[in-house]
Amino acid sequence: MIVQVATLGPLGKLKAPGTWGSAAGVLWWALVVRLAYNKGWYHEVIFDALVVLAAIFLCGVAAAFIGKKDPQEVILDEFAAMPLVFLFNPMGSAMHGGTKTGLLFVLLGFLLFRLFDITKPFGIKALEKLPSGFGIVLDDVMAAFYANLVLQGLALLWKLL
Known part of the structure; x- marks a missing residue:
């Protein structure tokens, strides 16, 4: 069951699984995370943090079960990081x-x-060396952080033009 959650069911078996996990993360953000945003930004932060913490645990357990450090099919990390x-x-x-x-x-x-x-x-690459689910998820969290910074810069530029 944990492997099914960590691979997002069949999505982890598709070609380019990280892209599918990210796309599912956008859909998750659009359909669910925005509900937390509507209650206030701090609800969204708490909600996102809980999902990331759950992903750290679940990805670590799934990787141990599969027998690889960071299995390609485990895409809950992209899914959890994308809303950030x-x-x-x-x-x-x-x-x-x-x-x-x-x-x-x-x-x-x-x-x-x-x-x-x-x-x-x-x-970002250095974060992959962290143990278990931390190494699987935190590199994606940092990638989301960098993407967030660039997107914020573009948004500010957009508003100025």
């Missing part, structure tokens, strides 16, 4: 409102996250 890309963004109301501009920023956030997750610059 959109935290505190100045374009939040547009992103939550489903406008064309908002959808553009959601797509940019997705692409930036995948870029940082795949290339692992600026110390």
